[in-house]
Amino acid sequence: MISISTIRTYMFCPLKLYLEQNLDEDKQKDILLNKTMKELRIDLQDLFQRNIRRLRKEMELEEIESNLNTNIINYIESSIAILENSDFEYNEAILGEKTNNNEADEIELLKKELIEEANFNMKILALKSQKAMINNERDGTQIAELFFPTSMYSYLMRDPQIELVGSCDKIEIIEGKYYPINIKPSIPPLKGTWDSDAMELVASALLIEQEFDTEVFVGFVDYLKLGDRRPVVMDANLRKGLFKVMNEIKDIVNEKIVPDINVTIQKCVKCEYNKICHKDEDLE
Numbered sequence: 001m002i003s004i005s006t007i008r009t010y011m012f013c014p015l016k017l018y019l020e021q022n023l024d025e026d027k028q029k030d031i032l033l034n035k036t037m038k039e040l041r042i043d044l045q046d047l048f049q050r051n052i053r054r055l056r057k058e059m060e061l062e063e064i065e066s067n068l069n070t071n072i073i074n075y076i077e078s079s080i081a082i083l084e085n086s087d088f089e090y091n092e093a094i095l096g097e098k099t100n101n102n103e104a105d106e107i108e109l110l111k112k113e114l115i116e117e118a119n120f121n122m123k124i125l126a127l128k129s130q131k132a133m134i135n136n137e138r139d140g141t142q143i144a145e146l147f148f149p150t151s152m153y154s155y156l157m158r159d160p161q162i163e164l165v166g167s168c169d170k171i172e173i174i175e176g177k178y179y180p181i182n183i184k185p186s187i188p189p190l191k192g193t194w195d196s197d198a199m200e201l202v203a204s205a206l207l208i209e210q211e212f213d214t215e216v217f218v219g220f221v222d223y224l225k226l227g228d229r230r231p232v233v234m235d236a237n238l239r240k241g242l243f244k245v246m247n248e249i250k251d252i253v254n255e256k257i258v259p260d261i262n263v264t265i266q267k268c269v270k271c272e273y274n275k276i277c278h279k280d281e282d283l284e
């Protein structure tokens with residue numbers, strides 16, 4: 001079985017997938033951290049969805065923002081505190097080491113980014129909600145559906161026939177149609193989506209089609225840093241591209257074939273394996 005997270009790593013760099021499969025110690029920890037951050041972002045969306053119901057059409061923008069913000073910062077701070085403690089316990093119990101300053105700084109940085117991101121998204125939602133309430137002469141409860149359609153979060157699916165497994169961040173269901181949504185903390189490209197995001201999305205689309213016996217024509221990537229939603233059309237080329245990627249992943253994972261890659265320094269700078277791939281080079 002190939003997972004959506006494996007496709008994500010392959011799309012970042014095939015060599016990274018090879019190294020992860022063959023010499024990784026910290027992989028489990030990274031997966032845990034990424035999973036927790038993703039769940040946290042999804043929980044924040046859920047909180048906004050609840051808070052929007054507090055809004056009244058006569059509220060000023062400032063009051064709308066303060067209502068939308070209810071419990072948001074507290075939630076981030078308490079969740080990060082739990083994450084810091086579990087990181088400490090993980091290091092002691094599993095790795096037999098103490099949490100070092102770099103790891104603590106990394107978590108602090110994630111908290112800062114998350115608070116900025118939540119604040120930015122709250123402000124966008126506040127403006128949109130105010131406009132929707134005035135134009136429709138409705139309160140928050142009645143416009144909530146506009147911004148938060150019926151959805152399933154982190155829904156795990158598998159398709160034994162094509163040997164694919166994974167969970168979709170969010171599946172929105174509108175008038176009986178299913179729309180896979182990827183939630184990304186990154187900045188989008190100038191146009192469209194990053195190839196890797198489209199590839200993850202088409203994998204989710206295939207799983208949704210099998211799970212719910214339906215057809216998926218389009219999905220979306222929510223880029224939280226800019227509060228921007230970008231569509232991805234599930235056309236034949238993208239679907240073919242996914243199967244090509246899955247075959248290459250099988251070669252790396254099952255046959256242990258070292259992939260040929262085009263090095264992208266911008267990626268290497270962010271990659272935890274750069275000390276292996278660029279031993280004597282200064283990447284800064």
Ligand code: SF4
Pocket residue numbers: 012013014015016017019261263264267268269271272273274275277278
């Ligand atoms: S350091 Fe660069 S080349 Fe090496 S695995 Fe990471 S992204 Fe790929």
